[in-house]
Amino acid sequence: xxxxxxxxxxxxxxxxxxxxxxxxxxxxxxxxxxxxxxxxxxxxxxxxxxxxxxxxxxxxxxxxxxxxxxxxxxxxxxxxxxxxxxxxxxxxxxxxxxxxxxxxxxxxxxxxxxxxxxxxxxxxxxxxxxxxxxxxxxxxxxxxxxxxxxxxxxxxxxxxxxxxxxxxxxxxxxxxxxxxxxxxxxxxxxxxxxxxxxxxxxxxxxxxxxxxxxxxxxxxxxxxxxxx
Ligand code: GRF
Numbered sequence: 001x002x003x004x005x006x007x008x009x010x011x012x013x014x015x016x017x018x019x020x021x022x023x024x025x026x027x028x029x030x031x032x033x034x035x036x037x038x039x040x041x042x043x044x045x046x047x048x049x050x051x052x053x054x055x056x057x058x059x060x061x062x063x064x065x066x067x068x069x070x071x072x073x074x075x076x077x078x079x080x081x082x083x084x085x086x087x088x089x090x091x092x093x094x095x096x097x098x099x100x101x102x103x104x105x106x107x108x109x110x111x112x113x114x115x116x117x118x119x120x121x122x123x124x125x126x127x128x129x130x131x132x133x134x135x136x137x138x139x140x141x142x143x144x145x146x147x148x149x150x151x152x153x154x155x156x157x158x159x160x161x162x163x164x165x166x167x168x169x170x171x172x173x174x175x176x177x178x179x180x181x182x183x184x185x186x187x188x189x190x191x192x193x194x195x196x197x198x199x200x201x202x203x204x205x206x207x208x209x210x211x212x213x214x215x216x217x218x219x220x221x222x223x224x225x226x227x228x
Pocket of ligand 1: 014106108
């Protein structure tokens with residue numbers, strides 16, 4: 001809910017299956033999260049999440065990882081930072097008519113550039129982009145984090161919701177939940193339990209985060225603490 005009492009317009013960025021998108025959609029529909037999902041953006045034209053958004057009547061936009069008018073060879077010749085910036089410019093262009101106030105990254109498998117970060121930086125300094133990551137950050141950043149925890153023989157795994165900054169899987173931590181994986185027999189078992197937590201923790205966190213009544217506490221890193 002914004003200061004005006006209107007539901008906050010949010011856009012979801014997702015690259016794949018979309019189980020977090022579905023959980024978020026449910027929480028918006030039941031009123032748990034006072035928001036309006038104005039668009040879903042995916043970088044993958046075949047991502048199952050697109051159909052889920054369309055079925056709910058939400059504009060589902062594809063902004064491919066490589067612009068269709070460019071050959072793979074020409075695209076690869078550009079430095080990675082430039083490719084990221086170019087992609088983010090296209091994301092912003094696609095989102096412009098829908099005017100989201102917040103971006104929600106729910107299984108978005110890309111790093112964002114200063115273009116997106118700058119466009120969503122609030123007047124209070126933090127960035128209005130939030131991500132869910134399947135580990136207890138700063139442990140196991142990157143991809144396949146449930147698998148990383150399992151393969152390392154860790155006894156706990158976890159889920160982190162954090163505000164986004166330029167460096168991968170960094171930015172103020174908003175919420176975190178650990179769970180025991182002692183005795184679990186496979187990565188799939190860890191992921192199944194983790195996703196159950198994600199689907200509850202993400203909406204719970206967005207509920208207070210979108211009100212923007214929090215402060216960022218500085219330690220060695222930063223922490224996003226609810227004030228309500
Ligand atoms: C989740 O585990 C999320 O934490 C990670 O990617 C996965 C996406 O799953 N960032 P889904 O597409 O939401 O089902």
